[in-house]
Amino acid sequence: MDDPTRLHAMKVARDLGYLLMFHVADPDTWFATKYRDSAKYGTKVEHYQRLEYVLSLFPDTPVLLAHMAGHPEDLHHLQQLLDRYPHIVLDTSATKWMVRELSKHTPGDFSSFVRRNPHRVLFGTDIVVNPKDDPATVVDLYASRYWALRTLLETDYQGPSPIVDPDLHEVDPTLPADSTAMLQGLKLPADLLELFIPAGPAPISIPFSNLNGESRTCSANIGARDPVCFAMRYRALDGHFSSDTGVVPIDKAVPISSINRALFVLIICKLWIYGYHKPTLSGWHPLCQ
Numbered sequence: 653m654d655d656p657t658r659l660h661a662m663k664v665a666r667d668l669g670y671l672l673m674f675h676v677a678d679p680d681t682w683f684a685t686k687y688r689d690s691a692k693y694g695t696k697v698e699h700y701q702r703l704e705y706v707l708s709l710f711p712d713t714p715v716l717l718a719h720m721a722g723h724p725e726d727l728h729h730l731q732q733l734l735d736r737y738p739h740i741v742l743d744t745s746a747t748k749w750m751v752r753e754l755s756k757h758t759p760g761d762f763s764s765f766v767r768r769n770p771h772r773v774l775f776g777t778d779i780v781v782n783p784k785d786d787p788a789t790v791v792d793l794y795a796s797r798y799w800a801l802r803t804l805l806e807t808d809y810q811g812p813s814p815i816v817d818p819d820l821h822e823v824d825p826t827l828p829a830d831s832t833a834m835l836q837g838l839k840l841p842a843d844l845l846e847l848f849i850p851a852g853p854a855p856i857s858i859p860f861s862n863l864n865g866e867s868r869t870c871s872a873n874i875g876a877r878d879p880v881c882f883a884m885r886y887r888a889l890d891g892h893f894s895s896d897t898g899v900v901p902i903d904k905a906v907p908i909s910s911i912n913r914a915l916f917v918l919i920i921c922k923l924w925i926y927g928y929h930k931p932t933l934s935g936w937h938p939l940c941q
Contacts, residue, residue, distance in 0.1 A: 745776030
């Protein structure tokens with residue numbers, strides 16, 4: 653991270669008015685398994701020492717630290733970083749990792765953390781797809797990550813995550829290779845959910861249609877937080893979607909907050925742009941009706 657070539661690139665980006673995004677460190681589970689050789693990989697503490705050096709060089713440049721700054725396991729450490737560097741923000745990308753570790757915090761502790769840092773914890777999934785990927789896989793990937801994050805942030809659900817987590821087997825070989833973490837919903841209050849999205853730009857409207865020939869328009873005015881209806885591909889069973897671990901029920905009674913409406917519609921619109929809507933959207937999600 654502090655290599656001269658990279659620092660030069662950061663300076664150029666800063667001078668052009670760009671923000672910076674860093675992926676620092678990795679899960680604690682990796683340092684306990686894959687990165688045991690600290691002489692080769694360094695310790696997690698050492699990774700943050702380099703990060704803080706770089707952050708000190710760019711005090712006026714917005715910096716996004718992906719994956720809760722690589723340390724969702726330790727809210728205290730994250731708070732120290734946020735206090736020391738007012739120009740940084742975090743995101744919840746890397747859903748599998750976030751669900752596993754954020755579920756271990758009490759709802760009160762995480763709510764207090766978000767409230768103390770308004771608009772500095774952003775929604776993210778870390779899912780990037782290629783137009784050449786299998787359409788069904790792409791949509792299921794988005795659906796499982798979106799459902800898991802939504803359930804984590806909005807509900808008090810307690811149960812298995814829909815995402816297979818190989819790290820669990822790495823740490824404890826007695827566990828099955830297809831183990832999933834336990835998901836403990838944090839049930840953030842509505843006002844805290846709104847903090848995940850600051851006032852945003854003008855509306856985005858993109859028309860698309862489902863397999864039944866119905867046409868609707870994706871409309872996401874993040875600033876005004878318009879209600880929007882999103883389409884999610886359903887597979888076989890009403891009220892369920894398939895995942896790596898079988899069939900996972902969706903609680904239809906859970907209200908869709910405006911953060912969900914604004915963000916997920918952008919995901920669906922992106923899928924539409926790449927032509928995934930025709931083979932994959934088999935109907936409107938019941939929550940939209």
